Amino acid sequence: MSVIAEVEKLAFSLPENERAKLAERLWESLPEDFIDEAEIEEALRRDREMDEDPSKVITLEQLDTLIANRPRRK
Structure with a gap:
């Protein structure tokens, strides 16, 4: 186990x-x-923006999906 993991x-x-x-x-x-x-x-x-308009908030799963489906650079 690494020192960091132990700590x-x-x-x-x-x-x-x-x-x-x-x-x-x-x-x-x-x-x-x-x-x-x-x-x-x-x-x-x-943080203020999310408090002001919670409809802008996405879940981690939604973010993962957006990242997975983004167009790839060539």
């Missing part, structure tokens, strides 16, 4: 509040430029 297994065995603390500490350990503010803003915009 993940241990992390998921922690109580929820300890997992949250660990996630926060890991997030804070990343360099500041790791966080792309433009991507965060885009995600928040899309």
Whole structure:
């Protein structure tokens, strides 16, 4: 088992509040430029858009079908 898989297994065995603390500490350990503010803003915009018009939301299965049926580039 890889180190990451072992750490993940241990992390998921922690109580929820300890997992949250660990996630926060890991997030804070990343360099500041790791966080792309433009991507965060885009995600928040899309979230607002889905809240405003739930008819735009598709399921994961619908997305998978769209991807599988898209025209292939040559």
